[in-house]
Amino acid sequence: MASPEQDLAPVLDKDGVRLTVDDTLATVTLTNPAKRNAQSPALWRALAEAGRLLPGSVRVVVLRGEGKSFSAGLDRQMFTPEGIPGEPSFIELARRDDAGLDATIAEYQEAFTWWRRTDVVSIAAVQGHAIGAGFQLALGCDLRVVADDVQFAMRETSLGLVPDLTGTHPLVGLVGYARALEICATGRFVGAEEAVSSGLANLAVPAAELDGAVRDLAAALLAAPRDAVVETKALLRGAVDRTYDEQRAAERAAQARRLRDLAGLGE
Known part of the structure; x- marks a missing residue:
C-alpha cells in the first residue's frame, strides 16, 4: 500500500509504530512489514x-499496516520459554499474583482502547492477515474498510488462550453472540465478503484501492461539523447500555446542547 503520510514529519516513530498528523487527520501506521506487523x-x-x-x-x-498484512498477531517469540528480551514471558506472567497479572494485561489493553474516544472517529484500513491481536486491533476502531484479500481470524482459543485485548465486546456487538462464538472457538478465517455481510466491515474494495477508499471515508466524516459528530458518536456508543426511554432522553439532551450551541447560547 502506498503511504498517505510519506511527506509528513512523524509525531512518533518507534517500536513498529508511526504517528503522523495532517491538521484534522492523523494516521497511525504499523511499520514492521518484514514480520507482518507482529505485535x-x-x-x-x-x-x-x-x-x-x-x-x-x-x-x-486512520490505522493502517505497511506491507501485505495488517497484523499477523502476537510476535511468536512471546510464545517461547524465554519470551522477548526485556519483556515478561508467558510463564513469568502466569506466576504473578492476581493483581499483578490483571494490571499487566490492563496495561496491554490500553493500546486497544483509545480508538473509541468520542472526540475522534477511527478507521482501520485492513489488508491481508488480521489475526488474533491484529483482529482485535482492527475491532478497536469505530469503522473498518477492508481489502478484498483480508483474512480475519481469532486464533487465541486454539492456543489455549482467550481474546483479551478488548476484542470480544465489539465483535459480539458487530456480528452477534452466536457468530462471534463460532469465529473465536474455531479460529477460522473470515474473508472480505463475509466481513461486510456480517457487519464486521463497513466496506470492501480491491487492495489497490484501499488507501483511496479510506481517504474518501475520512473526507466524508470531516465534512460534518465536529460537535455534531462527537455528540452522535456518544449517543450511539451509549445506546447499547440504555433502555429505549433512556436513549430518547439522551437524544433530547444532546439535541438541546446542539441547538443552544448553534444559537450561540452554549456555555
Missing part, C-alpha cells in the same frame, strides 16, 4: 503513547 508489548506501549500524543485538532484517525 509485542513494546508496540502496545507505542500505540498507547500515540493516543496520548494525539493533538486536539484531530477529528479522524
